[in-house]
Amino acid sequence: MIERTNAVLVLEDGTTFTGKAVGEIGKAAGELAFNTGMTGYQEVFTDPSYLGQLVIMTSPHIGNYGTTPVESESDSIQCAGIIVKKFSEVASRDISEMSLQDFLIKDGKVGISDIDTRALVRYIRSKGAMNAIISSEENVSVEDLQEEVKNIPSMKGLELASRVSTKEAYVLPSTTGKSHYKVALVDFGSKASIARCLNERDCEVKVFPMSTSLEELLAYQPDGFMLSNGPGDPAVMKSSHELVKNIIETNIPIFGICMGHQIIALSQGLTTEKMHQGHRGLNHPVLNHQTGKGEITSQNHGFVVSRMSAEDHEEIEITHSHLNDNTVAGIALKDKHVFSVQFHPESSAGPHDSRYLFDQFITNMDTYKQS
Numbered sequence: 001m002i003e004r005t006n007a008v009l010v011l012e013d014g015t016t017f018t019g020k021a022v023g024e025i026g027k028a029a030g031e032l033a034f035n036t037g038m039t040g041y042q043e044v045f046t047d048p049s050y051l052g053q054l055v056i057m058t059s060p061h062i063g064n065y066g067t068t069p070v071e072s073e074s075d076s077i078q079c080a081g082i083i084v085k086k087f088s089e090v091a092s093r094d095i096s097e098m099s100l101q102d103f104l105i106k107d108g109k110v111g112i113s114d115i116d117t118r119a120l121v122r123y124i125r126s127k128g129a130m131n132a133i134i135s136s137e138e139n140v141s142v143e144d145l146q147e148e149v150k151n152i153p154s155m156k157g158l159e160l161a162s163r164v165s166t167k168e169a170y171v172l173p174s175t176t177g178k179s180h181y182k183v184a185l186v187d188f189g190s191k192a193s194i195a196r197c198l199n200e201r202d203c204e205v206k207v208f209p210m211s212t213s214l215e216e217l218l219a220y221q222p223d224g225f226m227l228s229n230g231p232g233d234p235a236v237m238k239s240s241h242e243l244v245k246n247i248i249e250t251n252i253p254i255f256g257i258c259m260g261h262q263i264i265a266l267s268q269g270l271t272t273e274k275m276h277q278g279h280r281g282l283n284h285p286v287l288n289h290q291t292g293k294g295e296i297t298s299q300n301h302g303f304v305v306s307r308m309s310a311e312d313h314e315e316i317e318i319t320h321s322h323l324n325d326n327t328v329a330g331i332a333l334k335d336k337h338v339f340s341v342q343f344h345p346e347s348s349a350g351p352h353d354s355r356y357l358f359d360q361f362i363t364n365m366d367t368y369k370q371s
């Protein structure tokens with residue numbers, strides 16, 4: 001058994017929860033974000049889109065199946081800290097290579113357990129997204145933390161993608177033995193599974209820093225562009241809006257996921273807005289307007305494309321809508337091979353209902369190559 005010290009969670013409005021320390025002893029600050037997935041904690045914690053956030057897992061038992069390298073979506077834990085109810089010290093799965101406790105320590109991450117996550121989520125769900133601090137340090141004063149938490153910048157207006165975008169371009173070869181397509185992936189903080197879904201569909205993927213110029217991207221002679229997920233507020237990423245606008249003008253097929261979707265929308269003059277609470281979980285229902293079918297999707301976003309701005313734009317078709325709150329879940333540019341979704345077809349973790357979107361992208365690249 002781990003001897004666990006006390007820890008405290010202080011919300012932006014001063015509300016305080018007490019619990020036990022998990023991971024590194026220390027302090028962590030960020031925006032509270034809750035994920036309702038019953039599994040997939042390792043994929044969530046290592047997803048670069050969670051940079052700057054304290055992730056609350058609503059599933060009440062976290063850590064029980066340990067961690068294994070193939071389930072990481074990046075090199076390390078990316079969220080600022082974790083908040084859980086029951087933290088399992090026992091990692092019980094044959095492919096587990098490290099307990100969640102050691103995994104947190106390895107990356108120097110702070111967490112808190114024994115929190116009534118149900119009460120916490122109900123509280124922030126009614127109050128709206130807010131910042132918080134976790135501290136497991138000795139002799140902390142709650143009053144000091146209540147002051148400190150007020151100085152954490154709001155997620156709205158924050159540019160974070162450049163912190164997780166790759167510094168150097170690199171190539172991920174196709175894993176099928178066939179290399180039929182070259183995809184340039186513009187990295188805003190990409191999950192590893194996105195390239196994996198392309199690699200297993202005969203694609204070589206070259207991952208580029210988000211600051212790469214159009215000329216350098218085109219020098220690779222890509223058959224298609226993948227615009228990845230990523231952390232922070234997409235509205236402030238002006239140079240990316242410009243880059244994507246110029247990519248769209250080349251007529252090369254484009255597929256955007258989550259932040260990539262938001263940037264495509266912004267590049268066409270649509271707007272994005274901060275949600276009262278984001279969508280984060282593995283069972284978000286979406287309606288595909290083209291097939292009339294429902295899809296159960298993996299989601300992680302705190303911003304969304306404004307429906308009004310999408311409906312007002314003649315060149316934009318809304319292809320998918322979220323069935324819980326009717327937010328825009330997918331768009332396409334009419335008469336172009338450009339489409340994007342607010343959710344995560346690569347899932348990991350989550351259902352594979354929407355993997356067909358990668359096949360649609362391949363079809364678009366085939367059509368483009370033949371033209």
Ligand SMILES: NC(=O)CC[C@H](N)C(=O)O
Nearest residue numbers: 229230258259301302303
């Ligand atoms: N997963 C993502 O790409 C998230 C996009 C953006 N940071 C948001 O929260 O909406």
